[in-house]
Amino acid sequence: xxxxxxxxxxxxxxxxxxxxxxxxxxxxxxxxxxxxxxxxxxxxxxxxxxxxxxxxxxxxxxxxxxxxxxxxxxxxxxxxxxxxxxxxxxxxxxxxxxxxxxxxxxxxxxxxxxxxxxxxxxxxxxxxxxxxxxxxxxxxxxxxxxxxxxxxxxxxxxxxxxxxxxxxxxxxxxxxxxxxxxxxxxxxxxxxxxxxxxxxxxxxxxxxxxxxxxxxxxxxxxxxxxxxxxxxxxxxxxxxxxxxxxxxxxxxxxxxxxxxxxxxxxxxxxxxxxxxxxxxxxxxxxxxxxxxxxxxxxxxxxxxxxxxxxxxxxxxxxxxxx
Amino acid sequence: xxxxxxxxxxxxxxxxxxxxxxxxxxxxxxxxxxxxxxxxxxxxxxxxxxxxxxxxxxxxxxxxxxxxxxxxxxxxxxxxxxxxxxxxxxxxxxxxxxxxxxxxxxxxxxxxxxxxxxxxxxxxxxxxxxxxxxxxxxxxxxxxxxxxxxxxxxxxxxxxxxxxxxxxxxxxxxxxxxxxxxxxxxxxxxxxxxxxxxxxxxxxxxxxxxxxxxxxxxxxxxxxxxxxxxxxxxxxxxxxxxxxxxxxxxxxxxxxxxxxxxx
Numbered sequence: 096x097x098x099x100x101x102x103x104x105x106x107x108x109x110x111x112x113x114x115x116x117x118x119x120x121x122x123x124x125x126x127x128x129x130x131x132x133x134x135x136x137x138x139x140x141x142x143x144x145x146x147x148x149x150x151x152x153x154x155x156x157x158x159x160x161x162x163x164x165x166x167x168x169x170x171x172x173x174x175x176x177x178x179x180x181x182x183x184x185x186x187x188x189x190x191x192x193x194x195x196x197x198x199x200x201x202x203x204x205x206x207x208x209x210x211x212x213x214x215x216x217x218x219x220x221x222x223x224x225x226x227x228x229x230x231x232x233x234x235x236x237x238x239x240x241x242x243x244x245x246x247x248x249x250x251x252x253x254x255x256x257x258x259x260x261x262x263x264x265x266x267x268x269x270x271x272x273x274x275x276x277x278x279x280x281x282x283x284x285x286x287x288x289x290x291x292x293x294x295x296x297x298x299x300x301x302x303x304x305x306x307x308x309x310x311x312x313x314x315x316x317x318x319x320x321x322x323x324x325x326x327x328x329x330x331x332x333x334x335x336x337x338x339x340x341x342x343x344x345x346x347x348x349x350x351x352x353x354x355x356x357x358x359x360x361x362x363x364x365x366x367x368x369x370x371x372x373x374x375x376x377x378x379x380x381x382x383x384x385x386x387x388x389x390x391x392x393x394x395x396x397x398x399x400x401x402x403x404x405x406x407x408x409x410x411x412x413x414x415x416x417x
Numbered sequence: 418x419x420x421x422x423x424x425x426x427x428x429x430x431x432x433x434x435x436x437x438x439x440x441x442x443x444x445x446x447x448x449x450x451x452x453x454x455x456x457x458x459x460x461x462x463x464x465x466x467x468x469x470x471x472x473x474x475x476x477x478x479x480x481x482x483x484x485x486x487x488x489x490x491x492x493x494x495x496x497x498x499x500x501x502x503x504x505x506x507x508x509x510x511x512x513x514x515x516x517x518x519x520x521x522x523x524x525x526x527x528x529x530x531x532x533x534x535x536x537x538x539x540x541x542x543x544x545x546x547x548x549x550x551x552x553x554x555x556x557x558x559x560x561x562x563x564x565x566x567x568x569x570x571x572x573x574x575x576x577x578x579x580x581x582x583x584x585x586x587x588x589x590x591x592x593x594x595x596x597x598x599x600x601x602x603x604x605x606x607x608x609x610x611x612x613x614x615x616x617x618x619x620x621x622x623x624x625x626x627x628x629x630x631x632x633x634x635x636x637x638x639x640x641x642x643x644x645x646x647x648x649x650x651x652x653x654x655x656x657x658x659x660x661x662x663x664x665x666x667x668x669x670x671x672x673x674x675x676x677x678x679x680x
Contacts, residue, residue, distance in 0.1 A: 114507065115581050116588030117597075124506055127594070132502025132516075135495040135565055139519050142562045146534035146541075147526065153537065209432040216422075216429035230674050235436040237666045241625050241640050242659040245647045246439030249446055254456060286435045293432070347527030350625060354647060364529050371533060371630065381537075384530050391527060 147388075153381035164377055172382035188366070192386060195363040199346035202284040206292035206341050207334070209285070211326075213293050214300040232297070236290035244283050244354040251279055251355075275357035283351035288344070292337040299333025339398060343391055363387050440663050447656035464657035474658055477642040484553070484628075484638060485621040488560035493614040495561065496568025501602065503569075504576050523566040532630035535559045539631065552633040559631045560621045567620060568613035575609025615673070622666065 111120055154172055159165045178184045217228040251257060251273035261267045273279055303326070311325040327334075349364030356365075363383060370380030450461035468474055503516050523531060539558075542549040549555060587601045625640040632641055639662060646655045 112507070115505070116585030117594070121507055125508075128502040128506030128508075130502070131498040132506075135499035135502075135569075136516070136519065138495060138562065139522070139565060142535060142538050142558065143522055143526075143531070144519060146538040147522075147530070149537055149541070150530070150534050209428060209435070212425040212428035213432040216425050219422075226674070230671055231433060231437075233670050233674060234667045235440075237619060237623055237670060238436075238440060239623055239625065239640055239643075239659075239662060239666075241644045241647070242443060242662065243439045245643070245651065245655075246443045246659070248647070248651075249442045250438060282435070286439060289432055289436055343525070344527060347529050349529060350644075364527075367529055367533060371536065377537075380533065384533050387527060388530055391525070391530075395525065 150381045150388075151385050153378055154385045156378040156381075158376040158378055172379045175379060176382050176386055188383075191361055191366055192363055192390065194361070195346050195387075196390065198280070198284065198348075198352075198360075198362060199342050201281065202288055202345045203292075203338055203342045205281065205285050206288050207338070209289055210293040210296050210337065211300075213289075214297040217297060218300045218303070229297075232290060232293055235286070236294060240287055240350050241354075243287060244351045247279060247283050247286070247355055248274060251282075274355050275360065277356075277360055279355040280352055280360045283355045284345055284348065287348075287351060288341045291340045291344075295336035295340065296330060296333040299330040303329050335398070339395070342394060346390060346394070347387055363390075443656050443663065444660045447653065447660040449653065449656075452653060464653040465661075467654050468657045468661070471654060473637075474639075474642065474654070477637045477639050480553070480636055481622060481638040481640075484556050484560060484636075485618050488557050488564060488621050489614055489618040491557070492561045492564035492617050493568050493610060496565045496613060496617070497572050497606070497610050499565065500569045500572035500576060501606075504573050505602075520566050520569050523563045524570070528624075528626040529630075531563060532559075532627045535562060535627065536630045550633070551631065551636075553636045555631045555633070556628055556636050556638070559627050560624065563624075563627060564617035564620060567616050568610075571613035571616060572606055572609040575606050575612075579605055615669070619666070619669075 111118070112124070113119075114124055153164070155168050155170065157165045157167065157169050157171050176188055178186050178189055213232075217225060217232065220228055249255070253259075253270050253272045258267065258271065258273045261273060262269050262271065267273065307329070308321060308325045311321045316324065346362075347364045348362060349368050352360050352362050352365055353368070356362075363386065367380050367383045367387065370376045370383060374380075447464055448460050448462065449457055450463070451458040499520070503513075503520075508516070526534075535555075535558075539549045539551065539555045549558075583601055583605065584597070587597045592601065623640070625644065628638050628641055629644070632638065637645070639658070643655060643659060643662075646652065
């Protein structure tokens with residue numbers, strides 16, 4: 096709506112329009128709308144758009160001796176990013192960036208694998224039970240990420256059954272805990288993002304035409320074929336939204352890895368937090384943020400391209416929310 | 418297809434266990450009568466009593482509520498104005514795309530980048546005006562910044578679902594611009610405004626990352642307090658505090674869900 100053009104009234108001058116039943120002019124309409132939209136637009140521009148651009152510029156500054164910012168164009172931070180330091184080349188930062196992508200990918204795949212059975216199970220419940228299942232699905236969506244991460248510390252602690260079983264099996268030492276490590280991190284990540292994946296997916300699964308699945312069965316489709324040909328095409332819109340809202344924030348995650356992971360599970364989010372909070376090296380932190388933004392935009396671009404490739408539709412990546 | 422599928426049910430239950438195990442663990446430990454260690458020493462509610470005697474926690478709770486309330490009011494007004502100003506005016510398609518981009522920015526940009534960008538903005542603004550010294554003001558401003566978009570998106574979808582008939586009818590009956598806004602537009606989009614405001618409030622209560630980068634020593638919120646406690650060493654009070662926070666977020670969800678779903 097909005098810009099589809101209001102009918103002009105002949106003989107009333109070029110700018111006179113009827114807009115939502117009101118006889119007015121384009122200029123009056125624009126002025127009135129700007130009076131409403133101007134302040135919030137200015138707010139978002141000044142506090143969000145401009146600082147994001149500044150962040151890109153800051154990446155070219157450098158850190159002074161006392162943590163102050165030296166405004167002198169230099170590529171030192173970008174070189175550091177790809178591994179060149181005063182002590183020679185090391186792939187540490189590149190490795191952390193690659194790990195961020197990998198962890199986000201594994202988290203997303205695990206969430207998809209869990210979300211399909213979960214949403215199918217909920218969608219096939221009788222309506223009354225379905226409400227309870229849905230409430231059970233929505234509550235974790237709002238569980239605070241800090242609380243959830245530290246709760247896993249409790250569960251994976253040395254006196255708790257999971258660690259004791261692992262110790263009996265000889266997987267970890269006696270009296271050791273199951274954190275920090277990849278297992279703890281993935282448990283934290285999947286339990287955080289499963290609702291993000293399952294809720295949009297459920298919106299699609301709820302509307303599935305089950306007759307198509309039955310037809311596929313009648314035609315002796317294998318389970319794989321039924322999923323690929325009958326389920327996937329029908330649930331693509333929800334799946335796409337779920338993948339975006341899982342992949343992008345899990346790439347930038349820092350709370351879960353900070354609490355449940357060690358140095359070996361560090362992600363780019365942890366690195367950014369270190370630069371701003373501990374090392375007081377804002378320019379390098381800005382360079383890392385720019386790199387993360389680039390990774391985010393790249394994954395969104397890949398996604399849009401894949402989606403145009405398939406039979407998805409809609410004008411915006413958030414189409415599924417409306 | 419509505420047959421018994423034990424494997425699907427098993428994985429579904431496993432998913433639920435993954436999502437609920439942390440909350441259940443915290444709740445169980447919050448009533449455990451042991452200061453150190455995690456062994457079960459019997460039921461107690463004393464950690465909840467300590468909770469209300471700890472002035473840091475009470476301060477953090479007050480901060481969190483003030484922050485959520487003030488930022489929600491501001492962002493609901495700004496976000497609603499933005500939605501009406503943008504989607505009820507004859508802007509060109511190019512401008513519309515630009516506005517959409519700005520509005521979708523907080524939804525796409527990862528939290529941590531937004532937090533860092535805001536910290537940078539406050540650092541620059543501080544040179545101009547001292548009210549941007551890190552503290553409650555910066556917290557409120559930063560929360561409003563990410564809330565506006567969510568309110569706008571919710572109100573926008575409400576506006577789009579309304580159509581133009583009522584507006585045209587009001588104008589045909591000689592409603593003035595103000596009367597039309599006050600008595601036609603506002604009542605019609607009220608559900609959208611309320612839903613957007615509730616979303617903004619919950620987002621503010623739940624936020625950790627943006628607050629973490631923009632809070633001062635005097636403006637600690639509950640999630641920041643819990644995080645600091647985890648770094649310092651967890652006490653049973655933290656379990657009690659977390660349980661209270663979990664329950665307080667669950668109640669409105671259950672109520673809203675019962676009200677909106679028509680079964």
